[in-house]
Every structure is written in structure tokens, then in C-alpha cells.
Amino acid sequence: MASSTGRPGTDPLTCEVVELIGTIVARYHEEYEQAAAEHSLTGAQARVLGLLTLAPVPMRHIATSLRCEPSNVTGIVDRLESRGLVERRPDPADRRVKLAAATDEGRATARRLRDALHFAREPLAALSEDERTSLRDLLRRMLDSPAAGPAGPAAG
Known part of the structure; x- marks a missing residue:
């Protein structure tokens, strides 16, 4: 959408939506970091643990998902492994490739972490199923837009 100045995305409605998205992201990250800390995890450790609850993953894929260096992933997995997660x-x-996989205790910890995240879940529960479906579809459209760039990892 172009504004009266001809520059896309500078109209007041678009600016307000961008601000709201920024506020939601900041609040989500704050709550996510707090929930991770309550389980003696860093945010990065919690994200890796959440990713590994889906399926065992090669270490290099974790690095790609988190957009970080493989050596950082090695340290994160080392710490999670030392805790039995x-x-x-x-x-x-x-057999030359090592997979990282969540243990039973790791899956239980990830589940407790997810259960502690109320910020997004509670406001979404106030929306009807049709509204949640519309929101999901709009967010997917935004992420699928060529201007969105590569999609980021899910936050646990």
C-alpha cells in the first residue's frame, strides 16, 4: 500500500500495525526469557530444546534455524546434554552426522516451558476460532511475502 507520498508502508495504519507487531514481539520475548530462566535455561537453550522436541535434528540444521555459528550450537547442546535434557x-x-535429540526429561521441560507462556495464549483464547484462523492466515501471508525474507525459527 502506498501513502500519499508514494512510499510503500508509510501510511498511519501500516505504521500502527508495525508498532503493534513490535510490541507483541517484545512482550513475547520478555515472557519467553522469563519462562526459560525459571527452568534455568537461556532463551537460546530453550529454543533449541523446543526445536528438538519435534524430531532429532543435525547440529548444522540447528545452527541454520537459529541463524548462528555451529560452534554456538555445540556449546548450547553441550549444556543441555550435561543436564540430561x-x-x-x-x-x-x-553415521558421520550427529543428531541432537530431546530426552524424555527434555521433552517434559519443554512442555512445562510452553505451558508457562501465557502472553500469547490468553489473548488468543479471547478471539473466536474464525478470528484466530484469519489472523493465522494473514500472518502466513506476511511471512510468505517476498519482502519478508527467510522465515525465522519458532520460539519454543
């Missing part, structure tokens, strides 16, 4: 296993398809 994650284990390394060989990839059955290529």
Missing part, C-alpha cells in the same frame, strides 16, 4: 546420537542415514 538432550542427547547426541548418530544419524541412521549417515
Whole structure:
């Protein structure tokens, strides 16, 4: 959408939406970091643990997902492994590759962490199913837009 100045995205409505999205993101990250700290995890450790609850993942894919150096992932996985939340296993398809996988305790910790995140869940519960569906579809459209760039990882 172009404003009266001809520059896209500078109209007052678009600016307000951008501000609201920024506020939501900041509040979500703040609550996520607090929930992670209550489980003696950093935000990055919590994100890796959440990712690993979906399926075992090669270390290099974790780095790609988090947009960080593989050496950072090694340190994060080392700390999670020392707490019994994650284990390394060989990839059955290529035994040279190590997969990181959540342990039972890691999955339970990730579930408790997710359950502690009320910020997004409670306001969303106030919306009807149709409204949540519309919001989801609009957010997907925004993320699928060529201007959005590559999609980021989910936050646990």
C-alpha cells in the first residue's frame, strides 16, 4: 500500500500495525526469557530444546534455524546434554552426522516451558476460532511475502 507520498508502508495504519507487531514481539520475548530462566535455561537453550522436541535434528540444521555459528550450537547442546535434557546420537542415514535429540526429561521441560507462556495464549483464547484462523492466515501471508525474507525459527 502506498501513502500519499508514494512510499510503500508509510501510511498511519501500516505504521500502527508495525508498532503493534513490535510490541507483541517484545512482550513475547520478555515472557519467553522469563519462562526459560525459571527452568534455568537461556532463551537460546530453550529454543533449541523446543526445536528438538519435534524430531532429532543435525547440529548444522540447528545452527541454520537459529541463524548462528555451529560452534554456538555445540556449546548450547553441550549444556543441555550435561543436564540430561538432550542427547547426541548418530544419524541412521549417515553415521558421520550427529543428531541432537530431546530426552524424555527434555521433552517434559519443554512442555512445562510452553505451558508457562501465557502472553500469547490468553489473548488468543479471547478471539473466536474464525478470528484466530484469519489472523493465522494473514500472518502466513506476511511471512510468505517476498519482502519478508527467510522465515525465522519458532520460539519454543
